[in-house]
Amino acid sequence: MLRTHTCGELRLSNAYETVTLCGWVQKSRDKGGLVWVDLRDRYGITQLMAEEGVSSEAVLDQVRELGREFVVKVTGKVKEREAKNEKISTGEIEILIETLEILNPAKLPPFLIEDETDGGDELRMKYRYLDLRRNTVREKLRLRHKVGSATRNYLDSQDFIEVETPVLIKSTPEGARDFVVPSRMNQGEFYALPQSPQTFKQLLMVSGFDRYYQIVKCFRDEDLRADRQPEFTQIDCEMAFVEQEDILNTFEGLIRHLFKTVKGIELDEVPRMSYADAMRLYGSDKPDTRFEMQFVELNELTQNKGFDIFDSAELIVGINASGCAAYSRKEIDQLTDWVKRPQVGAKGLVYIKYNEDGSFKSSVDKFYSDEDKKAIxxxxxxxxxxxILILSGETDKVRKQLNELRLEMGSRLGLRNPDDYKVLWVLDFPLLEFDEETNRWHAMHHPFTSPKPEDLSKIESAPGEVRANAYDMVINGTEVGGGSVRIFEKPLQQQMFKLLGFTPEEAEAQFGFLMSAFEYGAPPHAGIAFGFDRLCSLFGGSDSIRDYIAFPKNNSGRDVMIDSPATISEEQLKELGIDVK
Incomplete structure (x- = not known):
């Protein structure tokens, strides 16, 4: 080893020892007769010093040559600092330099390698290898490592086996666009990068691996946002000979273990909510339950009073913004403009103030008496x-709009504390959703999700009423995991493909291998996948998963550091049999 200790290791108990450290120069301070250097590595910072009359002239000259981010090797004696620094773990000692070797000089970095840097996002992404030297970024990746290690420890203790599945697979319709890879040896044919290992983990259940997991890279060619990257990581799991309750208990156990290990938090029992209740009370299948502000439906109390907007509405629904009666007219107008934005899409906002003196003031005083408002x-x-804030319109649309307003009010009122964690299971999703554009049913999760046995009789006559044996885990309004009990019988899987508009030939071409496997004794099985990056960002109190990925893409899907994606040579295109238009 080039060093005897790390830059975060030495303490006062090491006084008078001769040690060797290696690292990067954080900064130096030349006070004439004394020169101090902060040396940094992954473990911390240690102060070095050289002093006229004590250190050799050669050492002093070398130290004064040092610039930021020079890589150096230093040997010296540990001594007690006169001015101690309680902010760092090595703050009681410093190293009197005896010999110094510059292992590699460095150009002046384009931004400060400090917690509070002066570099913008794009600049830091271009020089990500420098950004990763900052403590704040390194700590995020340490947290990611801790989550991964704790996940493996728990699943190993539950007899799961980690199995790798292929990265070059066949393109199958699973909702998002595939990334495709041309095959040189099979020209005109393409691999796809997996959106998830879905069919492979089901095949592993057929193979008798009754408890599988994988912390696996997945790929989806989608437009990006804070919690989405073109390549992301899942905790992917499957179990055989189980029912839904077994999955919920096993993976509630995983989340409890992660919270305890990573955050030191003992979780209460995770509550459960049906999809129907989540939509009715919160307008979202991933409700943020850190605060109440549940929806209240008002059709019976507000219709047939002469207010045309309410009288013609399919649904009138509102929330109670506690303590907000003091809002000024200007603030209410700003809130009305906020809900009218295209991102929300409401046509207007009705308010009813319940004043401190017990009186009422609203935007619909003309149509509703004080008795009406009191009843509301x-x-x-x-x-x-x-x-009280009220929206009206078509049921599905107005629920989504009020969900956005509820979250906004929760933020404005300081009710969405990132250090307060509320975990929830959402159950009983619809099996199917109808797409008006394609005029056919689509699987709400994926084609391999089983219907609830008690709803099987409706699968032909009323497919929209069939509930799925599916479940999502939600933390603070973010879906962190989802899965389902799978179809494992060939006739039911064929029926599902037919319902989704696949011809027998299309189903055979896309999924014939899976259907064939079901004929050789497929066990009942179920699974779940957690968004590993999302879990890390939640534990770290961040909105963006990008902060927890070593080399992420920007919002255009580009890696600006290596300038990817990029064109390839004509020779490569020719080998692949591809013309680029």
């Missing part, structure tokens, strides 16, 4: 000082 307030459980 009672239905919300409102108290003086509260303000």
């Amino acid at each position: 307030a009672e239905k919300f459980g409102a108290k003086p000082g509260d303000m």
